[in-house]
Amino acid sequence: MLSRLPVVTRCLSLAALCAAGPVAALQLPLPPPGEDIVGQVQVIKAKYEDTFADLGVTYDLGYSEMVAANPGVDAWLPGTGAEIVLPTRFILPPGPREGIVINLAEYRLYYYPKGQDVVYTFPLGIGREGWGSPIAHTSIIAKTPNPTWTPPASIKAEHAADGDPLPNVVPAGPDNPLGPFKFTLGTPGYLIHGSNKKFGIGTRTSHGCFRMFNNNVLEMAKMVPVGTPVRIINDAYKFGISGGKVYLEAHAPLNDDGTPSVVDKHTAVINAMLKREDLANNLRVNWDEVRDVVAAEDGLPAQIGEPGEAPMVTSAPGDLLQ
Structure with missing residues (x-):
């Protein structure tokens, strides 16, 4: 029979949670062999103009994980002085710590640069209902700056039915839904890319591809070579x-x-x-x-x-x- 352990309080003190402040990217040192946790939770006090979407951009967090970590807090008007938990502590996904690992249930990507004892982690938008993102072992097969977008027939039909017809080709630029950069995956039809919308990262919002904040996808573009393995899992x-x-x-x-x-x-x-x-x-x-x-x-x-x-x-x- 298992002995009872003392119940660990889930709401830690502010002193234990607070960190030095936002960073440009979540670059975290890998833990020692046999350990699995990186980062630390942070708590901030909201300003009047803060929303979860804006805080997500600042702290590399997606909308859904902000909502989950802050039950009962209004995501669009937290209120001046409201304490906001930033869930920037992570158990690394199971399996090899190499290449890119995407966990759908987290709406999050992990990148392990070869030969470095660090991990980068970024929030993602994933496929919405009816346009699910795949579970797969694949790789990066191409990198494209300033991509154009050729909408597939299925997406054109969907937009046409909503009275929003799409052109055959959307040129590169601020109105392109692929944003400033795309990674092509070996799984046909799927990409990791930026976005022309401020909101939607950390939610089920795409047609199956993986959306990133534009500053994040541009940072990845500098680091991730063609041929990098990509493992897509779904571990809640x-x-x-x-x-x-x-x-x-x-x-x-x-x-x-x-x-x-x-x-x-x-x-x-x-x-x-x-x-x-x-x-x-x-x-x-x-x-x-x-x-x-x-x-x-x-x-x-x-x-x-x-x-x-x-x-x-x-x-x-x-x-x-x-």
Whole structure:
């Protein structure tokens, strides 16, 4: 039987959360071998003119993750002096730390430059309902500055039905929905690109491609070579180790096509844990804390256990995660 661990408070003090301020990009040092968490949560006080969309541009955060980390706060008018949590602490995605990893459930991209002990991470817009983004292992096959856009017939038909006909070719420039740069993926029909819209990063807003803030895609353009591997996953629950403790990060689950999902969370959490073979056979879990983390779906890593002698994890107690 697993011993009870003390429940870890999810709302840390301001002193523990506050950081030095915004940075141009989320470039974070990789943790030591055997550890998985990067960055730190920040808390700021909103100004009158602040919105989640504007703060996302400043702090490299997407709209959905800002909303999830700040339940009950008005995303468009937080109010002067309102405390805003910036979810800039991440459990790295499972699997190899190489190339680009996109996690649909996070609306987030991770880039591991070859030969460097850092990771860059950026928010993404992904495919909306009916135009899901793929789960795939692929690569960057081309890089194109100032791209033109040739709308496919399906998108032209959709716009025409809405009374907004598109030209056969949209030239490069401020009205081009691909923004100032595009990466072509080996999966036919899919791109990573900028955008001509200020809003939509961190939401299901595209026709399946991956949208980035323009400053982010231009920064990636300088770093990411053709041939870089790209792994696209959909992990709503990520487990990781830091400082001898085990953490869980939970997001709202999506179907494989990037649409909202109604899942058996009990099974999904156990399956995510079993992906970590180093934990499945050696983990003492506070299931009450797991339940709280899964219920919150706030994207903030929280301690749920510690390594220790325990039977192989194949189930959670009763209906704990229902």
